[in-house]
Amino acid sequence: MCVKDSNCAQGLHCETCLANGHVAPRCTRIQPSNPLNKVKGLPFNKYSWLTTHNSFAIIGEKSLPGTTRLSPSNQQDSITSQLNNGVRGLMLDMYDFMNDIWLCHSFGGNCYNFTAYQPALNTLKEVEAFLAANPSEIVSIFIEDYVTSPQGLTKVFTAADLKKYWFPVNRMPKNGEDWPLVSDMIAQNQRLVVFTSKSSKEASEGIAYEWRYLVENQYKAVFSG
Template identity: 65%
Template structure:
């Protein structure tokens, strides 16, 4: 009919389809299913948007409501130096490593005690955690991991038999022949040879560093490389002094100085020793443990605690410990931060211990430090939008070079 609008010619349809297709290829990464590897502090939607060793999360407690890529794993100090004494390394440590968020008790009763971590012990070890804090109790004619009170494990404070988690550690050590793990036992076990039995049952006893190899009056520990060579790749410390003589398990505070745990230990600028420990600057103990976690674990606040305040606490304890950097840095919810978190704190301590640099990532094989250039200031993230920050990956570069001229040619038809 005369009033009907004419249908587009086939050539016009082809041109429109070509323009749409070319624009899709040359536009944002989301349009073609490309996932960019975002760096620390850049915005993200999913963990897979972030580079290796990072994950995607928010830190509302610090005012960061947009999800950003944050660090999980510290740099392995063995990539820089293997032949230093063990007390010249720092290790990321998890407080109440067994108390996983949302976990139910293997008694079948709902847990009525706080959780302290987000993932399993195996996942923690795979993410670079090398220190584990485990609370062990006599329970049900066995040794259980409990987060309890009064020295008594209850159905609603019991997580699981200790042998289960210790077997996770054994599997990790058997598959990773160069790794060393430390276990700090908050020890409520009264049954005779109870710790020895559970260590034997898990298969871990064969990895334990003998007490006779530990320095009693300060000084250097065995070389890390020697510990690996001799397969003495597990340190176990107990909070009960008598068990060193009775079971050959090292009494922690004969070898370690440790600051006050809990909220009292988080006062800015302070680093007091806990009651059982010698003074932080007592050089007759060669290892330094820094705790930084609240009396009651707080998942929302942990990202703030594990950021700038943790770095401040690390520096304060360095000053109070005779200018010694922490060998163990213990936190709740180790994956939570607003940027580098507990991983960055561990890198800082390793930088000081291994080569005297500001971070282990700056250490060179010859003992010098690599200058750091263009670092984003603390607390400041990339302010550009996702679209402005995106750059096409190499797999799309040819499309830009070839298809854009083709698009212009189509438009001239």
């Protein structure tokens, strides 16, 4: 418990975490330590990257007109604020909805008015703006993929102007080898690492099927290697 920032140790401040239902203020770290400041020269998979679950499900995000959103929220910060505060992995649930690709916190493989958050393009444009402004940063996106429209993901990433940062699937290690060095990924401007939960998308759209390259422990996904 705390009352003001001065009650907290260095690097922490006093706040509530509404997304977790914690209304009592407590000392909270809002920015993680940058792993690249601890040690340099390692492969991408040898670092720990802070990732948010349902990154798009933000408290206070407007619902569609005439609709009350019923799905729960998980985050207090916007995508831009998450990235600026040190998040480097985003978990996004993508659906076909209203003739577009939307981010929804939904069920049954379908998006509804009362589970929709916003078009995926809006969020992806925030990612593009961050990568453009921070040429030494790498962002990973983990898609819970319910998109069935042909080339749907490719189209929305292209519209967001993110393909220029794309880390190609043919550079990803498949047998537990190390990933490329972070410095190499930055030098080649391959700074966006994208995974899908649909295995077929690797062949059809060149988007990596996550379980060929990731393993999962109690702390969720880990880059294999």
